[in-house]
Amino acid sequence: MSGTLPRLGVLHAPHAAANLRDLVLAGRDRCEVVLVVRREVAAAEPDMVRLGRALTTVEVIGDDVPRELAALGLDGLVTFHDAELEAYDAAVRDLGLPGATEVDHPWDKLVQRRLLNAAGVSTVRSAPVDSPEGLVAAAAEVGLPAVLKPRRGTASTDLSFLTGPADLEAEPGRRENWSGLVLEQMIERAAHPSGRRWLADYVSVETVTHQGEHTHVAVFDKTPLAVAGGDGPCRHAVRETGDVLPAQLPPHVYEAVLATTSAALDALTVRDRVSHTELRVSQDGVEVIEVNGRLGGEVAGMIGMMGGSGLVRAAFDLALGRRPEVAAPTRPDVLISLYVPFPERSGPVRATVTRTQVRELPGVVRVDEVARHGAARADTAFHAVKVLIIAPDADAAGPLVRTVATRVARLFEADGLGADPWLDQLAGDPGEPSAETGGTTT
Amino acid sequence: MQDKHIPVGRTVVDRATAVVTEEWCRALDMTDPSPDDDFFQAGGNSLLIATMIDRVEQRLGILFPVEVAFIDGTLGAMTEACAERLATAEGTTA
Incomplete structure (x- = not known):
């Protein structure tokens, strides 16, 4: 790396919203990326540290995070990991770097809700x-x-x-x-305001905020949530099952989503960062579910595939005090990231399914993950498969998602996917042609 | 230790291409990849590429060009870079 480039620290850990490759590519010709990894993470993830060292600078830190970060001589700091948000907020404030909020602990859900209540953004x-x-x-x-x-x-x-x-x-x-x-x-559940029954009643918004000015880059619809069954601490574990870009919202709801997101970010005093806001939507209004102080998982890559600008790069620019280039997705088709869940979290994967089988499903343009026979279901975050699907338009997207989910359920029949009530939530709209049978949905 | 299953006498390019392609297909559970295919766009992730790198290093006896894998990411770039490293290691021309 050139010595003339600014040094950008990235508080990093596995399962962050940006992976090692995202970080390396976003930093090219822009900054020296310094991966800052906690000692316990480095010990648990030797491959990540080894690859990181082959690509850039890696600094392993102990418990005295503020002092050790100060010693690194960083020009900026960023994180894409929830577990590091509080340490990040404290560090940028201490070091006088861009990104600090004026309020303390805005990502604590109780503090956040009270701030939103006080600003009149939420009534929950x-x-x-x-x-x-x-x-x-x-x-x-x-x-x-x-x-x-x-x-x-x-x-x-x-x-x-x-x-x-x-x-x-x-x-x-x-x-x-x-x-x-x-x-x-509990925020009251409602139908998706478009009337499409396969879409859940919540959306997410990715926002780039520079010096307090919010640019909403993309709004994502979601496929229905799945709730794990059984007993124990995970009995109500909620699993997200998919993101859909662009969202299919009527204009008045879309405008309300953007306005509410801006108001929420103002209430939390967000000035320089990329954020991910989830909101419940209905024909009657919008309510904030939560605001995350970092880029959403999965979504940056989807925005890039649809012609939008790189949000990891935008986060880097913000962290270095620069105005980022921001462009919304431009492609006319519909991109869906679908993660088909296991209904039962415990135990090993029973079915034997190959990537090739999944790749052959209609509309699938990329297979990110297929749970392997014999592996623990937890290894794939309790998903049987994770795929990207492209549909030519919004009308075609629902039948395509339903077909893929149904066929995945058949492939994983040994794991009980066919009996998962989640599949029923992907119901077709009245009169909609069924991609699976050629008939119509009633 | 180099892979005993690769016939002696093949050029370094042939051997690097054979090993990298085989391990690529093994990691991604696919057949017939194209040189333009991107490992990450084909569904690869950091864990899978770490495994692939380990296997290629063991079989070819080289240090894998990690930056090519992460920055370019295509099969063609990886085989070419591995062939160059193999040629350097063996004192031949790729």
């Missing part, structure tokens, strides 16, 4: 919970139905949906972890 009630007794008090304040979840992180695990008094009574017997929780009023 919430209360802290740190014990079984505290849950009863919080439920009296928030009301039921409600969601009990950790205040930090976005792993969509350790969630409990408390729909009535029976759930409230049963929760102390089910839950092991009681520290750092928040009880939030």
Whole structure:
């Protein structure tokens, strides 16, 4: 790397929203990328460190994060990992680097909801919970139905949906972890405002904010959430199952989504960063689910494939105090990243399915992952397959997604995919031609 | 230690191409890749490429050109770079 390029630290760990290749490519001719890795992560991921060292500079740090980061002489700092957001916020504030928010802990879900409430952006009630007794008090304040979840992180695990008094009574017997929780009023579910039944009632927005000015680069629809069954701490683990670009929102809802996102980012005092905001949508309005202080997972690559600008590169520019080039996706077709879930999380993969079999499914342009026979289902984040699908237009996208999901379910019949209620949520719209049977949906 | 399964006498380009292509296909569970195919666009990730790099290094007895894999990412670029390293290691011309 040239000594004249600025040094950009990336607080990195596996499963970040940007991988090693994304980082290396975004930094080319722009900055010296310094991968900053915690000692315990480096010990657990020797391959990542070895490859990182072959490509760029890697610095392994211990527990005194602010002092060790200060010693690296960085011109900017960025992270794409949820677990590093708090350390990142503290460091950029201490070091006087771009990216700091004015408020403390804006990614703590309780703090965030209260900031959104105070700004008039959200009406969802919430209360802290740190014990079984505290849950009863919080439920009296928030009301039921409600969601009990950790205040930090976005792993969509350790969630409990408390729909009535029976759930409230049963929760102390089910839950092991009681520290750092928040009880939030459950946002009412609704149909997707387009009327397309295969789309979930929430969207995500990727936003580039430079000096407090927000540019919303893309809005993604989602395929329906799947909820893991069974007992234990993962019994209500929510699994996202797919992103759809572009979103199929009526203009008034689309405008409301963008306006609400801008208001939420203002409330959280976001000035220089890429962020990922999730919102519930209906014909009647928009409500913030949560704001993440980093790029969303998977979505940067999809935006790039559809002709939009590179958001990892934009995040680098922001971290270095530069105005990034931002361009929205331009391609007219519809890109879907579909992750077909296992209905049961525990145990090994029973079916034997090859990438070739998945690659041959209609509309599939890339196979990112296929769960291997005998491997733990956890190895693929509880997904049987993860694929990219391109549909020529919005009308063709639903039948195509349904066909791929149905055929994947057949391939993984030994793992019970065919009986997963999630498949029923991909129902066709009335009168829509069925790609699978040639008939029509009723 | 170089791979005993590669016939002696083949050019370094042939041997590098054979080994890299074979390990590419093994990593991505595919057949008949094109030189223009990009490892990551074909569904590869950091874990799969780390495994592929290990296997190619063991079979060819070279240090894999990691930067080519990550920055260019195509099969053609990887085979060409591996052939150059193999030629250097053996004191021949790729």
